[in-house]
Amino acid sequence: MNASTSVLLKLQNTILEMIATGVALIPTCGRLCEEVETLLPGVTCSVLSVDAAGLLHPLAGPSLPEVYSNALDGLGIGPVAGSCGTAAFLGVDVAVTDIETDDRWAEFKHLALPHGLLACWSSPIVNAQGATVGTFAFYYRERRGPTAFERDVVRNSVRLCLIAIDRHQRVVEHERRAFTDALTGLPNRAAFNAALLDLDCNAPGSWAIFVLDLDNLKTVNDTFGHHAGDCLLQIAGDRIAAAMLPGRTYRIGGDEFGMVIDRPDALRNLDRTAESILDALAVSANCGGHVVVPRATIGGAVLSNDDPVVDRVRQNADFALYHAKETGRGGFVRYWPGLGSTMTRRLGAIRDVNAALREHRIEAYYQPIFRLDTREVVGLEALCRMRIGNAVVSAASFHEATTDAHVATALTARMLALVAADLRAWLDMGIPFQHVGINVSSADLSGGAIERVLTSAFEREGVSLEHVILEVTETVYMGDGDQAVQTAIRALRDRGIRVALDDFGTGFASLTHLLTVPVDVIKIDKTFIDHLTPESVSMTIVEGLIRIAERMNIRIVAEGVESEEQAAMLQAAGCVLGQGFLYAPALDRRKITALLLDRAQYATASNATNTAAAARRR
Numbered sequence: 001m002n003a004s005t006s007v008l009l010k011l012q013n014t015i016l017e018m019i020a021t022g023v024a025l026i027p028t029c030g031r032l033c034e035e036v037e038t039l040l041p042g043v044t045c046s047v048l049s050v051d052a053a054g055l056l057h058p059l060a061g062p063s064l065p066e067v068y069s070n071a072l073d074g075l076g077i078g079p080v081a082g083s084c085g086t087a088a089f090l091g092v093d094v095a096v097t098d099i100e101t102d103d104r105w106a107e108f109k110h111l112a113l114p115h116g117l118l119a120c121w122s123s124p125i126v127n128a129q130g131a132t133v134g135t136f137a138f139y140y141r142e143r144r145g146p147t148a149f150e151r152d153v154v155r156n157s158v159r160l161c162l163i164a165i166d167r168h169q170r171v172v173e174h175e176r177r178a179f180t181d182a183l184t185g186l187p188n189r190a191a192f193n194a195a196l197l198d199l200d201c202n203a204p205g206s207w208a209i210f211v212l213d214l215d216n217l218k219t220v221n222d223t224f225g226h227h228a229g230d231c232l233l234q235i236a237g238d239r240i241a242a243a244m245l246p247g248r249t250y251r252i253g254g255d256e257f258g259m260v261i262d263r264p265d266a267l268r269n270l271d272r273t274a275e276s277i278l279d280a281l282a283v284s285a286n287c288g289g290h291v292v293v294p295r296a297t298i299g300g301a302v303l304s305n306d307d308p309v310v311d312r313v314r315q316n317a318d319f320a321l322y323h324a325k326e327t328g329r330g331g332f333v334r335y336w337p338g339l340g341s342t343m344t345r346r347l348g349a350i351r352d353v354n355a356a357l358r359e360h361r362i363e364a365y366y367q368p369i370f371r372l373d374t375r376e377v378v379g380l381e382a383l384c385r386m387r388i389g390n391a392v393v394s395a396a397s398f399h400e401a402t403t404d405a406h407v408a409t410a411l412t413a414r415m416l417a418l419v420a421a422d423l424r425a426w427l428d429m430g431i432p433f434q435h436v437g438i439n440v441s442s443a444d445l446s447g448g449a450i451e452r453v454l455t456s457a458f459e460r461e462g463v464s465l466e467h468v469i470l471e472v473t474e475t476v477y478m479g480d481g482d483q484a485v486q487t488a489i490r491a492l493r494d495r496g497i498r499v500a501l502d503d504f505g506t507g508f509a510s511l512t513h514l515l516t517v518p519v520d521v522i523k524i525d526k527t528f529i530d531h532l533t534p535e536s537v538s539m540t541i542v543e544g545l546i547r548i549a550e551r552m553n554i555r556i557v558a559e560g561v562e563s564e565e566q567a568a569m570l571q572a573a574g575c576v577l578g579q580g581f582l583y584a585p586a587l588d589r590r591k592i593t594a595l596l597l598d599r600a601q602y603a604t605a606s607n608a609t610n611t612a613a614a615a616r617r618r
Contacts, residue, residue, distance in 0.1 A: 014035060016160070032047070033060045044138070046084070047059040054089075056088070058073055064139070075108075083104065083120040088132045097119050097145045099118055121150075122135045126162070134165055184233055184238075187248070187250045195260055196260070197310065201310060207302075208261040209300065209317040216294070217255040228288045231288055232287050247261055247262070271334070278298065278332065282294070295330055297332075299321025300317055301334070352401070362384060366382055367380065370577070370579070372561075378434050379436060381436070382418075386398055408442075409449065412441065412450070413453050423468075426593065431593075434467070435467050439472075446488065466496075478513065486516070489517055493520070499519045500519060500521035522557070529559065529560045533569075556577065558578045559578075
């Protein structure tokens with residue numbers, strides 16, 4: 001290996017290592033320029049990108065005057081656009097040995113010559129599809145062209161730039177997809193949350209949040225099919241976004257859209273802004289041959305001195321939306337301080353839940369617990385839902401009602417009855433069903449009646465208690481009245497009923513508590529999963545927890561698994577089970593039954609028939 005080859009190989013390895021370890025494009029290109037300039041004294045390097053519109057943008061030029069690099073930003077490529085612009089336009093090397101006299105520099109030499117840049121040789125960076133995505137250039141402070149060795153250096157450098165740019169573009173596309181709703185093309189919930197983090201909370205009145213729910217999506221789905229429902233979402237998304245321009249619109253849920261409003265004219269009259277959105281929606285649309293008029297309800301809240309926190313403004317917008325839906329769908333409600341009164345919300349929630357219990361509007365939805373390796377369903381978590389008209393709302397929207405012990409225990413009794421009935425049906429169908437987790441409250445445990453209610457519900461359906469796991473949140477596990485709760489947990493486990501510790505990591509329990517009040521399952525809270533990266537603190541904690549749990553014979557379930565990257569890291573850490581939107585959201589009984597028939601873990605299939613038969617005999 002000669003000296004030149006050795007030098008080029010070292011340069012190549014340095015840059016490839018940066019690319020492989022995920023160093024961003026600009027510092028990678030900057031380092032390349034610095035290494036080349038060290039290798040070739042008297043040469044000044046430059047790397048430019050070319051965007052889809054044919055405009056140049058500086059990526060690196062560490063030895064170029066900043067004023068010169070800034071002057072290049074946004075220049076268009078063309079047949080007489082200096083060395084770089086011409087090389088990008090023609091797709092071939094362009095060597096200009098005298099900038100002062102070359103026609104291709106006629107419009108630009110006044111930028112270069114004052115800085116002593118007398119000659120420039122530029123090479124296009126062309127991707128596999130034949131498109132020019134950048135240029136790599138040498139500037140000289142003497143009138144000359146490239147040497148043979150410089151040509152070798154540039155050939156290698158252009159290849160390295162292309163690898164770096166290709167990787168950068170893949171990362172950008174991955175992030176775009178991660179932050180884009182596939183159906184509507186709008187930014188998604190993750191993008192909405194990220195945008196909220198960037199808002200300035202030091203200027204009350206400078207921005208507001210709207211939350212919009214489509215009122216008739218379920219009706220359209222049920223009447224005309226999901227294709228029409230998808231069409232409705234697309235049309236609604238387009239219309240909301242157009243009405244909000246130049247503001248930002250996001251699809252943040254199934255039929256829910258979020259908007260960030262920071263235009264002074266829109267902020268001055270929020271009622272009129274909301275009205276313009278509702279007016280834009282209220283035009284009939286053709287959805288798969290069916291005439292549909294999108295209908296929506298909007299809640300809004302403004303950053304104020306009273307609530308100078310992003311999360312509070314978002315919550316206030318949600319409160320306003322809930323109030324708008326309760327008092328009359330199809331309109332707009334702006335949050336006011338009295339609306340968020342804790343007592344008002346709590347009493348309203350208790351009233352609503354009591355009514356839902358009387359009218360049998362409390363329903364059980366199920367989110368699968370799946371193996372990270374095979375994606376087979378090994379269990380479910382039963383989640384309480386309340387039907388309000390055509391809408392189904394999660395327990396989070398009426399959580400405050402569960403602070404009333406009577407409501408909490410009534411909800412649990414209803415859920416136990418629903419789950420037992422569903423289990424009976426699944427077992428009769430021969431589904432190799434394993435277990436379902438049911439959330440219980442401190443009122444259930446401290447009241448002492450949970451075992452009786454559980455046993456009664458399951459005996460009525462002839463279902464063995466081996467199929468149930470009671471889930472207790474960390475807050476309940478160590479909260480008020482913890483001695484009574486922990487006593488109840490021990491008593492349940494003594495009777496063979498399994499207990500899971502839910503949302504682990506959000507409260508103040510520690511692993512030492514498990515020595516005195518053991519559980520069978522620990523569910524790692526979504527917060528840790530959200531922050532998983534290979535070298536993160538969250539990863540260290542999760543790995544440690546998995547190892548400790550294995551030694552204590554406790555099963556681990558990772559909650560909130562939303563990406564393949566998270567699943568891969570968890571699996572590599574030794575986690576077997578996961579739960580989250582990567583696999584499925586909470587599903588109603590019909591949908592979860594179909595999923596179980598298709599994806600239930602058949603490793604225990606040989607026992608399924610015997611299990612069902614034995615349960616029927618009881």
